[in-house]
Amino acid sequence: MTTPEIKGFCPGALRPMQSGDGIVVRIRPFNGRLRRAQADGIATLAAAHGNGMIDLSSRGNIQIRGVTEESYAGLIEGLRRMSLLDATPEIESRRNILVTPFWQTGDETEALAAALTDEMVAEGAPQVPHKFGFAVDTGKLPVLQTASADIRLERDAGGGLILVPDGSTSGKPVTSETVIAQALDLAKWFLKNRDSYSRMNQVIADGATLPPGYFVPRQAQTYVPAPGYTPLGAIVGLAFGQLPVETLAGLAKQGGLRMTPWRMILVESARNLPDVDGVITDPADPLLRVVACTGAPACSQGLAETRSVASEIAPHLGVDQMLHVSGCAKGCAHPKPAPLTVTATAHGYDLIRNGRASDPADQTGLTLQDIIKAL
Secondary structure: OOOOOOOOOOOOOOOOEEEOOEEEEEEOOHHHEEOHHHHHHHHHHHHHHOOOEEEEOOOOOEEEEEEOHHHHHHHHHHHHHOOOOOOOHHHHHHOOEEEOOOOOOOOHHHHHHHHHHHHHOOOOOOOOOOOOOEEEOOOOOOOOOOOOOOEEEEEOOOOOEEEEEOOOOEEEEOOOOOHHHHHHHHHHHHHHHOOOOOOHHHHHHOOOOOOOOOOEEOOOOOOOOOOEEEOOEEEEEOHHHEEEHHHHHHHHOOOOEEEOOOOEEEEEOOOOOOOOOOOEOOOOOHHHHEEEOOOOOOOOOOOOOOHHHHHHHHHHOOOOOOEEEEOOOOOOOOOOOEEEEEEEEOOEEEEEEEEOOOOOOOEEEEOHHHHHHHO
């Protein structure tokens, strides 16, 4: 298998990444939300300065694709005018905060996310690795446990706040007044104990002894993301998390947009599922159970097409099957194991059951039709 290049960082707006279809510029919406004008403005900028395609990442971020060296400056100026940028690339990389989309205006989630943001952009903030992140998952029940994060703010069964290191089955009881300081202390503890690790769950799995106080059992997540109505608006899905600028502009006309790590968007106050081209409103659509990276040729490391292959496989999946199609062994779109993983290689596709894109394959050198027969 060809060894892919590991960049070691995620793209940002101020620190973009070169890909096969141009420069990728990643925007990290503050508190996970875009105002209607901001969403519409991003669509306009992506059309003017990119190739008109936009991605939603597994961390609730939004990426503009196909930017050129000549168009980059104009894009950044437009994003700055809409207050969507951080002061420096270093601050941008630290502000990796995932927020439950089900917060309500004025509730504790909004305040905690804003306070954590303030601390992580401050001069003395812990210098955590680029991919290290936080999850503010402080609704009554957790919804972000399957999303990537290293330090989590959740609630226990009694409704109290707990601070949870990712990989731990228990958390530390905290209050609204103490949780942010305790979260920063936990980040500092990670930095002292991480050795060569970049993620909290690796440190926990290696047997590091947490500071005292982490004894409250976590609630297990029962929420399953799906398109549909919520008291806050309508959730719509996006095949592979990708949408053209016309779709984003169409959604922006419906209301403010809250990003999710599920490649879905919550359209605020929508009482009807938006009739916008390019969105998925049927919770039974098999494309909702397929994750696929950009693949070749848009990704310079992709060894073959991914999304066209994924679209062909999707109708053949069982009702409970989930599929990950990766253009290389990095598995960027879904780093965790999946029930079915298809990895592109220089000699066809590998099929991996219950594993990651880089794991040993059960079958190798497959064609699309071979994969479908093997399911």
